[in-house]
Amino acid sequence: MRYFVFSVLVSFLVALSPTSAQDYEQPRKDDSHWQLLSLRAATEHAGSKVWNGKFTGLNGRKYDVSAFYKSSAPVFSAKAVLARKGHGSISWLVPLSVDNGYRAQLYQAEPLFSLGFGAAMRLAPQSMLSVRVDNALRLGGAVSEQPCYDGFRRQYHCGSGLAWTDYRSIGEDRRNAFALPTLNVKYVKRFSF
Numbered sequence: 001m002r003y004f005v006f007s008v009l010v011s012f013l014v015a016l017s018p019t020s021a022q023d024y025e026q027p028r029k030d031d032s033h034w035q036l037l038s039l040r041a042a043t044e045h046a047g048s049k050v051w052n053g054k055f056t057g058l059n060g061r062k063y064d065v066s067a068f069y070k071s072s073a074p075v076f077s078a079k080a081v082l083a084r085k086g087h088g089s090i091s092w093l094v095p096l097s098v099d100n101g102y103r104a105q106l107y108q109a110e111p112l113f114s115l116g117f118g119a120a121m122r123l124a125p126q127s128m129l130s131v132r133v134d135n136a137l138r139l140g141g142a143v144s145e146q147p148c149y150d151g152f153r154r155q156y157h158c159g160s161g162l163a164w165t166d167y168r169s170i171g172e173d174r175r176n177a178f179a180l181p182t183l184n185v186k187y188v189k190r191f192s193f
Contacts, residue, residue: 037083037093046077047099047112047141047179051159058161065148065158068106076100081132089122095134097179099141106148106158112141114179127189135181 053066077099084092095116102109118132147155147164155164 034082034084034094037081039078039080041076041078043074043076045071045075045099045102045109046079046097047101048109048143050102050104050107050109051157053159055159055161063161068148068158069104071102071104073103074100075102083120086119091120093118093120093130093132095132097135101140106146107143108145109143110140112179113139114141116181118184126191127187130184130186130188132184133181134184135179138179141179 051069053069054062054064056062078097080096082094082096084094086092093116095118097112097114099109099112101111114135115137116132116134117136118130120128120130122128145157145159148158149155156162157164157167160167
């Protein structure tokens, strides 16, 4: 089911007609519909921070357990910004993000969809100010991890080498803060010669 929803979202983003920055800054007469302002897709996981599995233990020995953090399923993520001309010099912005999730032996992240909102205002013919909140609404993206065991059956975190109890007290903050709502403010001034 999640792959169906993910496929529909990607198809929707691809079906929108892209516009250039010049078209966005100089709107046409028929700007009453949503337009794709930007689209970035990658074959990488962007919904959380995955450990690389390389660390130095307390004994000074270097460990490489990166095989436990290799994804067993395809990874894919995309970010897009939709724009719609509003009244006067204001345009409404909707940033979207999708991520296929991550499935490795010790690290799993659910697929993620996030939605934001914002506005761009033309200040002068050659300048624009945009304010936008990314990841205002998040669906999915929960992360779960499993510990490794040493020769004495003690649990530790393979990505950092920390004792599992120590990691549990700090690790959740680290991974849950990755795609929090963020405020983006941008001022653009174009020069023409």
